[in-house]
Amino acid sequence: MNSRIGYIAFNTFREAVRDRVLYNLIAFALLLSGAAILVGEISIDIERLVVVNLGLTAVSLFGVVIAIFIGIGLVSKEIEKRTLYTVLSRPVRRWEFVVGKFFGLTGTLVVNTLCMAVGVLLALLYVAHKFEKMDVWVLVALYFIVLQFLIVCALALFFSSFSTPLMSAVFTFALFVIGSLAEDLRGFARMTHGLGGWLATGIAYLVPNFSALNVITQVAHGDAVAGRLILYNSIYALLYSAMAISGAVLIFQRRNLK
């Protein structure tokens, strides 16, 4: 990796840590340990399921919220504080700045996810007393969640390259919701004919497909995830985030920063 991108990424990570982003881990730990202990009291026979479902859902939602709220401020905050001018006055290209910011934020989320993954595995160990073969699929679900973060970070950065932080948050969150319903959208597109059908199909393929990246319920039951899905999801997430980052670079290149 280009060393300038590396520096920007590392500084973005450091800034996120300084902003106490990782404090969400405390809330996560409390939520998970509370659930692991309480659920045995108030429900029947679903201790392991709840730990996996709640743990992975929390990892995903906490991460998406962090990705959106930090991602939307990555560019605008630098402009507002005028630190962007200092950075760009050095031999740093605009695209390097955008890509560095992207890697910094995804790095933060990967570290955050790793800590949470340890929490989920410890909670699993607490309720099941041992690890089982099927628990390996929980790690696959966590990998898919990281892929989800790549896309959300890229989208947040894309919107923040031309819009206000508030509108960027709205756009990114709206796309997250629509993308989570991608399968329904496709079903709707299949049922619609004519121009509406074409339009619906176009939108269904354009919005990010988060539903394919969500295998939480499946792994909670210990069901295997197909190797082909892992491959396709990896390629899809990389391509989609590359597309959004390229869009952000294109807009940022043309942006008048005076």
Added chain:
Amino acid sequence: MKMTASGRVKLVALAVLLFSLTGAMATLITMDRGRRKAVAQEELYITSPKVLRRLSLGYTGLLADIYWTRAVQYFGDQHNAGSSDFRLLAPLLEVTTQLDPKLLPAYELGANFLAPKPPSGAGQPGAALSLMKYGIEHNPDQWRLYYNMGFLYFTEFIDYAKAAEAFKLGAAVPVTNEFMPILAARMAQHAGEFDTARMLWVTTYQSTKEPSIRQNAVEHLLALQVDEEVTQLERVVERYRQQTGELPASMRDLERAGFIHGTPADPKGNPYQLMTDGRIEVQDPKILYFITKGLTPGASPPQPPHQKSSK
């Protein structure tokens, strides 16, 4: 000592904070007292699993766990309150299983909440059967679902043919229980009801780790033992009457005549009582749940005070 302006502000703020917190909590407690009856009449605002699936944004597993917990809590609340109104139970279970069709406890335990007559259950065996059929449709390899369906046909519908068919199907899945083919054969022959019922409860005991279900299976097995022993003792009394022309006055008469050895006692250690009309009664029916024999005429089978599940 004179307090600074900043100190006074802090003190007033702390006092207001404590007062407001206490006041808010007291208000909630007052509201809860007034609402206690209303809470018992819980409502299900969104009944469409499709809508809930969309609202969950794909996190259906967690939502299903929440709905399953709601179903357990609802059943427990109604059961504890002695209510026979379980109208939300079937919809709650339907939402749960449609959100996560692989949530096996919702089928197995849910059907056993639904099927038995109140107060043990909701008295909706039809809904229990529909739930089990939906479960088998989505989990065709789970022998326990076929077992539960056979159990339902046997206990709630007294339909031996369908029970036999369910056990037979359950015996054919790749991973099954050794009792399934035997149960299928017994059902097909209508053979030995006590033995069949005992086998069913032993299978239930062995196939779960849930303590409340295991305890329930133990109680049913004890009840079966009592029912069987009372039946046998009453047969002995009848044989004595046929031989001697009169009813025995006490268990010792039966012992002296060589029909029994020692004083027979129930599983809790209390001796069985021989009544003047020749019937056998248990000494303390309150501690022998689910027994159908050995009770005073007209008495209903005693139920356990509270169980998480009623199977």
